[in-house]
Amino acid sequence: MTDTMHREVAALLDEYRRDLRETRPSGQLDARIDLLVAGTRKNILRPARQQRNRVNLWAAAAGVAVVAIAAGILIGMSIGHAPGARIAQDATLLPADFSLWPADSVALQIPAEYSAQGKLVAVDPNTQSTGKRYWIDVVVSNDGTIRIDRIVPAERNDEITLQTP
Amino acid sequence: MKSRCRLRDRAPWLALALCWVVAQAAGADEVPVCPAPTGGAPAMPSNSVRLVTGVPYSALGTSETITILPDGRRVVRQNIIRQWRDSDGRTRSEISLTTIAGPLPLELNTTVTVIDDPAAGQRYLLQPGGRVAVTVPIVPCRPDPVSREPDLTVGPPRPAHLTMRVSAPVTLGERTVAGQTVAGRRIEATIPAGAVGNSKPIQMSAEQWYGKDLQVVIEATYRDPRTGETRYRLSDIERAEPDARLFQVPDTYRKQPPPR
Numbered sequence: 505m506t507d508t509m510h511r512e513v514a515a516l517l518d519e520y521r522r523d524l525r526e527t528r529p530s531g532q533l534d535a536r537i538d539l540l541v542a543g544t545r546k547n548i549l550r551p552a553r554q555q556r557n558r559v560n561l562w563a564a565a566a567g568v569a570v571v572a573i574a575a576g577i578l579i580g581m582s583i584g585h586a587p588g589a590r591i592a593q594d595a596t597l598l599p600a601d602f603s604l605w606p607a608d609s610v611a612l613q614i615p616a617e618y619s620a621q622g623k624l625v626a627v628d629p630n631t632q633s634t635g636k637r638y639w640i641d642v643v644v645s646n647d648g649t650i651r652i653d654r655i656v657p658a659e660r661n662d663e664i665t666l667q668t669p
Numbered sequence: 670m671k672s673r674c675r676l677r678d679r680a681p682w683l684a685l686a687l688c689w690v691v692a693q694a695a696g697a698d699e700v701p702v703c704p705a706p707t708g709g710a711p712a713m714p715s716n717s718v719r720l721v722t723g724v725p726y727s728a729l730g731t732s733e734t735i736t737i738l739p740d741g742r743r744v745v746r747q748n749i750i751r752q753w754r755d756s757d758g759r760t761r762s763e764i765s766l767t768t769i770a771g772p773l774p775l776e777l778n779t780t781v782t783v784i785d786d787p788a789a790g791q792r793y794l795l796q797p798g799g800r801v802a803v804t805v806p807i808v809p810c811r812p813d814p815v816s817r818e819p820d821l822t823v824g825p826p827r828p829a830h831l832t833m834r835v836s837a838p839v840t841l842g843e844r845t846v847a848g849q850t851v852a853g854r855r856i857e858a859t860i861p862a863g864a865v866g867n868s869k870p871i872q873m874s875a876e877q878w879y880g881k882d883l884q885v886v887i888e889a890t891y892r893d894p895r896t897g898e899t900r901y902r903l904s905d906i907e908r909a910e911p912d913a914r915l916f917q918v919p920d921t922y923r924k925q926p927p928p929r
Contacts, residue, residue, distance in 0.1 A: 605854065605879035605886055606703070608719050610762065610783045612794070613927065616775060625776040630799060640775060644764050647877060647886035648732040648901020650748055652769055 607647035614640045615658065624655075633658070703810035720787050720809035721884045722758040727751075728885075729905040734770045736897035744897075746770050752885075758809070759916040760785045770896045784916055793918050802922040834859045841876070847906050851878035851887045871895065 615629045617637050627637070637658040644650050703717050730750040737743055751763040761784050766777040782795040787809035794803040841853030853876065860871040871894060878888040880903075889901040918924065 605877050606719055606884075607886055608760065608785075610764070610792070610794075612764075612781055614775075614777065614779075619776075623774065623776050626779055628798065642766075642769065642775070642777075644748075644750065644762075644766070646730060646750060646752060646762065648730065648889045648899065649891065650732060650766070650769050652775060 609645040718807040734899040753911040849880040
């Protein structure tokens, strides 16, 4: 490393120093720079705002989705807690003091008459009655229970209820 | 690139629409809980029909009642219920009734076909003789297993307004019947002495084994000294989806309301 600069370099530095000293602020340049800076800021800010808007939209969508999913879960829980749904999932979840199992029943209304042998026999509803006709309410369930609930004379609305053991 | 950007812009709205559809679908599945048993005397069943979906099957239910007469003779009565259920919860039952035992036996010798269509809210009772389908409105519901009221409609027949003591159900555990895992319960009922002119209490019992998967009773035994012992068993269980035509009223049938 040398302590003295090269003569040509020293001359160039003197010239650069002189130019800097003579330099004056330019109003046009300031205006051009302001214009460029403003334009650049606008160009930079526009995508940022779009991105922020998109983020907001996604955030709103996510919020609504969370609410909707929570509502769906609550509805599902209310159905799941509906006793029928629980039994559908696992019958062992039934409480210990529950009665017997659920079954499906159908009520049949069957016309019947007493036969000559004294038996109550089902008859075709379209046939002429040969004696006293009754409507028999029969309940059949798919748990194997079949029972007569009511016997009602066809001519009257009097109800005969089974009373004898 | 442009269409990709457009899709990206619309994605949030598509997500919102999807959430709305999911919420709507969840709400549409709500089915009311079946009304609790009335207790006391057996009542005519309401129009509520239990809805079980996604578990299709077909099977043969046989109910056999054996009555021992005072002179020692045995009387055996058999009734058969052929049953089908599809994935949508529609059911068809072909009920072949010969005799219903009891204090006033009823000779029937008839077959009734019942089709339940919960989606349509209709029950059809087919009468082959007159080519008539009697229509009855039904309401699908889900049973209420947490009901604390004993289901007195289950078990042996009872006279109306009869005083009766019913025990708490006893859990019998689980076992396998006809290839099905079943859970058992037993309930006992007593008609006190003098309630119906009886000198001694009348003891009755009902024992049911419930198919956890099929959600129907697979086996049951009912004992009542007045009528004898009734045994019910579900056999020939098939898990295939039944023919959809089984759940439709034939075109040759005329639909009409009940006669009275």
